[in-house]
Amino acid sequence: MLCTVKKTVKAIVKRGNQACIGLKSNQPTLLQHAQDCATTQSPLSRHYAVLDTTRGRCVERRVEVFAVPAAVAQTWPDLAAFAAVQRCGDRDGRSFCHDSWLVLTEVITAADVARLIREHRSTIENRLHWVKDVVQQEDASHIGGQRPATLIALLRTWALSAFRKASYDSLTRAIRQFQHDIPKLLSFL
Numbered sequence: 001m002l003c004t005v006k007k008t009v010k011a012i013v014k015r016g017n018q019a020c021i022g023l024k025s026n027q028p029t030l031l032q033h034a035q036d037c038a039t040t041q042s043p044l045s046r047h048y049a050v051l052d053t054t055r056g057r058c059v060e061r062r063v064e065v066f067a068v069p070a071a072v073a074q075t076w077p078d079l080a081a082f083a084a085v086q087r088c089g090d091r092d093g094r095s096f097c098h099d100s101w102l103v104l105t106e107v108i109t110a111a112d113v114a115r116l117i118r119e120h121r122s123t124i125e126n127r128l129h130w131v132k133d134v135v136q137q138e139d140a141s142h143i144g145g146q147r148p149a150t151l152i153a154l155l156r157t158w159a160l161s162a163f164r165k166a167s168y169d170s171l172t173r174a175i176r177q178f179q180h181d182i183p184k185l186l187s188f189l
Helices: 002-014 028-040 072-073 112-135 146-165 169-180 181-189
Strands: 022-023 045-052 058-067 081-091 092-106
Touching: 028 058, 028 072, 028 081, 028 092, 045 081, 045 112, 058 112, 081 112, 081 181, 112 146, 146 169
Parallel strands: none
Antiparallel strands: 022 092, 045 058, 058 081, 081 092
């Protein structure tokens, strides 16, 4: 797995792009190096924000960016920095604190990392994954086999794209409006 991830990062950089990628426990050595940076280095930059104070909750996020140590750079030459993200607060009357890590192929400010996280959350997580998981119930699908599952996933994505292109921001509303109107559905082709 390590080799595949390195090749992916290398391909991203080779094509002139930059990346901000979540770092999880499937890369235990790299994750440990990132965590060590937080205890041995001063951050290159730091950003603090109160994210949500609605419905009786308060969520705060602190983002810090650390330089990749020379020893790590020898093994991961395309990585430039680690970012530590800590979310703490109260939700539903319970306190929580969650740490996550990112690898960066370019050193950017902690404020820019925070902006990327917000943009990802609003464009990918809320407008795509949530719709597929909750509205289309993709994770609950009982379709077996790689080809049928791939076809259904393609059709779900096509439906989402077609409705959005037709200016329907709510997939639920679009499904209710067109679920029995075959000619209108075919007009999206």
